[in-house]
Amino acid sequence: MTLFGRRIPMSASLLLWAALWEIVGRAHLTILIPPLTEVFARLAEIVPTEGFAESLALTARAYLLGSTIAIGVGVPLGALMGRVPLLDRLLLPWVNVFVSAPLSALVPVIMALFGFGETTIVLTVVLFAIWIIMLDSRAGTLHVSPSLDEMAKSYGATPLQAFLKIHLWAALPEILAGVRLGLIRAVKGVIIGQLLVSVVGFGHLFEIYSSNFLMQHMWALLLVLFALAFAIDAVFAWLERRFDYFAAARQ
Amino acid sequence: MTAAILPLAPAPAPEPMVSVRGITKTYPGGVEALSGIDLDFPRGELTALLGPSGCGKTTLLKIIAGLLPATKGEVLVDGRKVSGPGPERAFVFQDFALLPWATVLRNVAFGLELRGVARSEREAIAERHVAEVGLKGFEKRYPHELSGGMRQRVGLARALAVNAEVLLMDEPFSAVDEQTRRKFQEDLLSLVANQRKTFLFVTHSIEEAVYVASRVVLLSRRPSRVSQVIAPDIARDMAPDRIRRHPAYLDAVESIWQGLKQYVD
Numbered sequence: 001m002t003l004f005g006r007r008i009p010m011s012a013s014l015l016l017w018a019a020l021w022e023i024v025g026r027a028h029l030t031i032l033i034p035p036l037t038e039v040f041a042r043l044a045e046i047v048p049t050e051g052f053a054e055s056l057a058l059t060a061r062a063y064l065l066g067s068t069i070a071i072g073v074g075v076p077l078g079a080l081m082g083r084v085p086l087l088d089r090l091l092l093p094w095v096n097v098f099v100s101a102p103l104s105a106l107v108p109v110i111m112a113l114f115g116f117g118e119t120t121i122v123l124t125v126v127l128f129a130i131w132i133i134m135l136d137s138r139a140g141t142l143h144v145s146p147s148l149d150e151m152a153k154s155y156g157a158t159p160l161q162a163f164l165k166i167h168l169w170a171a172l173p174e175i176l177a178g179v180r181l182g183l184i185r186a187v188k189g190v191i192i193g194q195l196l197v198s199v200v201g202f203g204h205l206f207e208i209y210s211s212n213f214l215m216q217h218m219w220a221l222l223l224v225l226f227a228l229a230f231a232i233d234a235v236f237a238w239l240e241r242r243f244d245y246f247a248a249a250r251q
Numbered sequence: 252m253t254a255a256i257l258p259l260a261p262a263p264a265p266e267p268m269v270s271v272r273g274i275t276k277t278y279p280g281g282v283e284a285l286s287g288i289d290l291d292f293p294r295g296e297l298t299a300l301l302g303p304s305g306c307g308k309t310t311l312l313k314i315i316a317g318l319l320p321a322t323k324g325e326v327l328v329d330g331r332k333v334s335g336p337g338p339e340r341a342f343v344f345q346d347f348a349l350l351p352w353a354t355v356l357r358n359v360a361f362g363l364e365l366r367g368v369a370r371s372e373r374e375a376i377a378e379r380h381v382a383e384v385g386l387k388g389f390e391k392r393y394p395h396e397l398s399g400g401m402r403q404r405v406g407l408a409r410a411l412a413v414n415a416e417v418l419l420m421d422e423p424f425s426a427v428d429e430q431t432r433r434k435f436q437e438d439l440l441s442l443v444a445n446q447r448k449t450f451l452f453v454t455h456s457i458e459e460a461v462y463v464a465s466r467v468v469l470l471s472r473r474p475s476r477v478s479q480v481i482a483p484d485i486a487r488d489m490a491p492d493r494i495r496r497h498p499a500y501l502d503a504v505e506s507i508w509q510g511l512k513q514y515v516d
């Protein structure tokens with residue numbers, strides 16, 4: 001963005017919005033929007049508390065567990081779909097349905113099957129994250145350059161060797177893109193899980209804050225969540241750029 | 252001294268390294284690429300396959316490599332019928348086919364890696380071949396950091412590292428700029444002289460074929476047959492610029508052009 005011939009950094013617009021927020025908050029237009037400075041004050045207040053640390057630990061655990069499963073299952077399965085047409089025909093319709101389905105509606109089903117414990121929350125995270133990871137991994141291995149494939153064959157690679165040493169690597173940029181989107185969806189999954197299933201972790205905090213109209217607390221917590229999601233996204237954006245040169249592995 | 256024009260289906264050497272017998276290839280869509288190809292490739296020599304673009308040169312080379320099934324006919328390597336890739340043949344690809352995420356050293360060692368050769372051993376072998384193709388010092392570089400010519404040297408080193416007796420090269424220098432290509436051709440000549448391997452070299456350049464090959468096989472337009480086999484009678488130990496001005500070289504180029512002219516619209 002340029003203004004009067006000068007480049008304005010992206011953070012400038014962020015400052016503008018922050019200022020607007022502050023003004024709206026100070027004007028007491030609505031109880032829903034407290035001034036930003038007060039939100040930050042509240043943030044500094046609640047982050048060091050034990051309740052917050054506990055909630056964060058609980059949330060992070062379910063998030064990491066669910067994400068690990070989603071990646072551990074989604075990447076190999078999706079990558080195989082790109083290489084094995086039979087598997088692709090079996091799974092692709094389902095993946096396509098789930099990737100855009102309103103998944104929150106399915107959480108009660110998981111709840112009915114697995115109860116109100118951590119298992120259900122972890123599975124909710126998996127449910128939110130896995131489909132896009134599968135779809136992107138599939139897209140990655142689907143377009144591996146045929147000449148790399150022939151190279152592997154001509155040097156005597158077994159199908160397993162070709163998959164592990166070539167297809168998975170050639171698909172890395174798409175896999176990373178999928179994992180990045182999946183991890184963002186997983187944030188959604190863990191919060192929805194904690195809100196719908198058993199009110200623990202951040203879900204519990206949200207519940208307390210909203211039922212007591214503690215808007216400063218609420219916004220402070222949201223800021224923490226946004227910051228976490230943004231950090232995950234930024235790390236993966238950086239990783240993706242690092243693997244740009246993989247483009248040579250595509251047609 | 253003129254280029255000798257040999258009759259169809261010749262058998263110069265007593266025991267060819269690679270024999271192609273009645274190879275026909277019809278692609279699933281109905282495209283008939285090859286129609287009854289009979290060829291012998293003598294041991295320790297470089298034979299060039301030359302023909303109009305789209306005539307089936309790549310198809311023939313891939314059938315010999317075992318990457319593509321023939322519709323009819325058979326391929327014999329060292330007297331044995333083959334029906335798939337094998338360790339006695341190595342392929343050099345037109346687009347290099349390097350792993351972009353692997354260093355030069357790992358790329359060169361990749362054939363050995365697939366065969367389960369221990370890391371230290373295969374890297375020692377790869378290092379030798381990296382040096383042999385003139386890339387010493389580039390072992391830790393990645394393909395995207397190299398020029399096209401250097402990339403193809405990596406592809407060549409990979410093929411040499413598995414110590415195959417037959418090297419199949421599909422237009423290896425076509426993606427390389429002209430100056431680099433000339434240097435490459437000269438290096439290839441000394442490679443053929445030193446390695447005692449059998450080279451099958453696909454090209455669409457008449458000059459390149461005559462310069463590097465002791466035999467040039469002319470394929471006709473699709474469906475392809477062998478239309479001529481020409482053995483340029485050139486002493487390979489001359490200086491490169493002398494070869495390129497030698498009457499035998501110029502005669503061979505001219506007679507191949509006469510043979511190919513009919514296929515040009």
Ligand SMILES: Nc1ncnc2c1ncn2[C@@H]1O[C@H](COP(=O)(O)OP(=O)(O)O)[C@@H](O)[C@H]1O
Pocket residue numbers: 278279280282284302303304305306307308309310311473
């Ligand atoms: N996979 C394929 N399916 C159908 N036709 C093909 C396929 N590959 C090549 N062809 C056709 O076969 C002919 C020979 O191709 P190719 O061997 O690549 O020729 P060259 O290498 O001599 O240029 C061409 O007409 C090409 O269009």
Ligand SMILES: [Mg+2]
Pocket residue numbers: 308309310422
């Ligand atoms: Mg070709």
